[in-house]
Amino acid sequence: MQAKRGRCQNYGMVLMPTDSPPAVNVKYTPEFKRSLRKLARKYRSIKADVIPVIKMLHTGDLIGDQIKGTGYTLFKSRVRNSDIQKGKRSGYRLIYWRRSSKDIILVTIYSKLDQGDISTKEIRRIIKQFQNL
Numbered sequence: 001m002q003a004k005r006g007r008c009q010n011y012g013m014v015l016m017p018t019d020s021p022p023a024v025n026v027k028y029t030p031e032f033k034r035s036l037r038k039l040a041r042k043y044r045s046i047k048a049d050v051i052p053v054i055k056m057l058h059t060g061d062l063i064g065d066q067i068k069g070t071g072y073t074l075f076k077s078r079v080r081n082s083d084i085q086k087g088k089r090s091g092y093r094l095i096y097w098r099r100s101s102k103d104i105i106l107v108t109i110y111s112k113l114d115q116g117d118i119s120t121k122e123i124r125r126i127i128k129q130f131q132n133l
Contacts, residue, residue: 022058028106029130035109039092043083043111046092050109053079053094057104064094070120072127073098074107081111095123105130 039046056063064077074097081091095107095118107126110118 023060024058024102024104026054026057026104026106029108029126030133031108031126031129032106039109039111042114043081045082049079049082049092050094053077054106057096060101062098064096067095067120067123070123072124074123079109081113084113086113093118097127 053063062075064075067074067076074095077094078088079092079094080088084090090113092109092111094109097105097107099105107123108118
C-alpha cells in the first residue's frame with residue numbers, strides 16, 4: 001500500500017499519512033536539522049522520541065514552558081531520551097517558536113547531558129538566520 005502524496009509531513013523522519021491536513025504548520029530551522037542529525041549519531045532513538053512531540057504541535061497543543069525575555073513567543077519542551085534511563089530531566093530540550101496561531105518553527109534541539117542551557121542571544125541568532133532565508 002502506498003502513502004498518499006502531499007498529506008505526509010516529513011522532517012527527516014517518517015510520519016504516517018493523515019486523512020486531514022494538520023491544524024498547525026510545523027517548520028524547522030537549518031540549526032534544528034543539523035542538531036538532530038548530530039544527536040542521531042549518538043542517540044539512535046531520537047527520531048522516535050521527537051515524533052510524538054511534533055505530532056502534538058501539529059494538533060495545536062503548546063507544550064513546555066515559555067521562554068521570557070527573547071522578544072519572540074518561544075517554548076522549551078522536555079523530551080524523554082529513551083536511549084538513556086534517566087527520564088525527561090536528562091533528556092532533550094526542544095526549543096520552538098510559535099510564529100502565529102497556524103505556524104510553529106522548531107528552532108533547535110539539544111541533549112541536557114551534553115549541553116547546559118542555551119542562551120537567549122543564541123536563540124535570537126538562530127531565528128534571525130532563519131528569517132533571512
